Amino acid sequence: MEAGLGGPPIPEESMSKLNPGMVVGRRSALLGATTTIASASLVPYARAQGQTSDPLASWRDGPAKQAILDFVRDTTGPGSPKFVPPEQRIATFDQDGTLWVEQPMYTQVVYCLDRVPAVVAKKPELKNVEPFRTVLSGNREAIAKLPMRDLEKILAATLTGMTVEEFRDEAKKWIEAAQHPRWKRPYTELVYQPMIEVLSYLRDNGYKTYIVTGGGQDFVRVYAERVYGIPPEQVIGTAGATKYGYGKDGKPFLTKEPKLLLNNNNTGKPEGIYFMIGSRPNAAFGNSIGDREMLEWTGAGGGRRLEMLVLHDDATREYAYGPARDLPDTRVGTFTPALYQEAQKKGWTIISMKNDWKRIFCAS
């Protein structure tokens, strides 16, 4: 299956965003991920070690690479008039479509769909109830047509109602085994090598790097340290409440509740950053309208800032969508014309995957 590159166009009205911040592509290879526990996952983050003397070795020379180098020079060079003290250096990164592949659908949504059989095994009464019946059928066309309220039911059923440790263990097992339907590799190997280099380069220059994702905070925290070198407390994502309680043995535990605390998309990104970090980023990286407000708020801080947007314009090596519409816009990662115009007006830097990146993935 060629990762949603064929099929009918998607009606505009189906492009709305899904709360809590996790969106599914209409033309996706639903349930296409295989979960073979045997497949060993590599460690992409480690590949940023042993780098050459060029900290951005996977970047072609050009305005995008230069924007990053200039920003670091201006904000960290001793004596620079735009010097930022080390303890104030913060850089935020969207995940889906900015740090790793988001097509044909958000990895976490694949996870939730894959979890449905286990949920139904525990609650057999759901077997003949929608939307679980449709997901169990494996009928991809039907799954792709599920309305938002049904997808929300699936997210709630698969991401809540267990202890935080149970969730972590399940998600860890899945992410180590699941494979992307196009490349037949673990999702964690479909991380963008040039962005791993940016993360390392900024950290080497005193920046604290954060993931600021519309995806689930708990989900991304499971692998972020291993894959991106970003510890759990520096992952900000869409998050639900937990509830403190006691087991029969008197031992306390936290249960994941179906109550949204932080919808970390759009305006939720600057709100979430302020809530979690308490200060404004110096640099922000995104790829879709969900990142617009994060970049705006970053830029409004005054002084030297950096705002960058990844443009998916490489249908050969990855995908082309958004302004590069080989792949018609889906509900995944919408880079709208309005966002493109705002970026140009405000001097945000567009990263062309096709032109700026020598290499796309950590796995190659």
Next chain:
Amino acid sequence: MEAGLGGPPIPEESMSKLNPGMVVGRRSALLGATTTIASASLVPYARAQGQTSDPLASWRDGPAKQAILDFVRDTTGPGSPKFVPPEQRIATFDQDGTLWVEQPMYTQVVYCLDRVPAVVAKKPELKNVEPFRTVLSGNREAIAKLPMRDLEKILAATLTGMTVEEFRDEAKKWIEAAQHPRWKRPYTELVYQPMIEVLSYLRDNGYKTYIVTGGGQDFVRVYAERVYGIPPEQVIGTAGATKYGYGKDGKPFLTKEPKLLLNNNNTGKPEGIYFMIGSRPNAAFGNSIGDREMLEWTGAGGGRRLEMLVLHDDATREYAYGPARDLPDTRVGTFTPALYQEAQKKGWTIISMKNDWKRIFCAS
């Protein structure tokens, strides 16, 4: 006024906790704080520098000091069977009554009461509306009798409805000028020197130190780095939502909203820690029933953990309350008999201010 050490006993039914986590003492020197901008505030945190060879120099030898030394030896010593990798070392500290004075009332509540005239100046219609009229009257007896719902109105009116920068600037100005009614010193000088040493000692041994307070996250973040060496992103507190919007010039800003996101007391402490950090502390320090669940959850993690409770039993140098009831329990910092029993049963270490601390304050 001698900081609430006289007066009639408090009825038990008035000891309930105030949402959102900020509690006022019934017998307090309400509005007793003076705000003289001229008073320069010292920098207590700096005093932990230049320490002697004893990292806990202000601690007397005894079980409390030894518990801290043993914990660090066990969890950081190379080859220790209970070794904790550096990236997993987390220590959490309650603030009020654990890191600084909480009597006669929580500093942030003093701030809110002090802010009332400015709020009324902007909204004159509040002048004759309760509870603002009572606060403006300066009648301490009447203020002390305000019911919870009125205190909540004061908190909402004084902590929300402004941009996050406006709040930060106001709070910063206040905390640099306000003085404690008993010691006539800035509140930030009434930080416990022995606890500053614990913070530094743990950090020197690879621990990431967090404040986990029922007080306002935004408020504590204003001074936590200067006073405790703890950056904003490592302050977890009771927090409200913010709202992203645009000014007439098109510039985005965040406004503090009267909507509670995190009530960071009691069960809210482990829930807040999980939300913000994503992992369980190795060590936790508190002083009241509001810290009970944080200590329980820490202890339930298995492996080597440390749970400590500060007991206020020094009426001469500070205050005596809780199990040392020279000062009858107020709604501030309730160390109940049940908590004392749980501490003994679970092997939590009690820190006696009177016996364990050579010196109480950073300012001396």
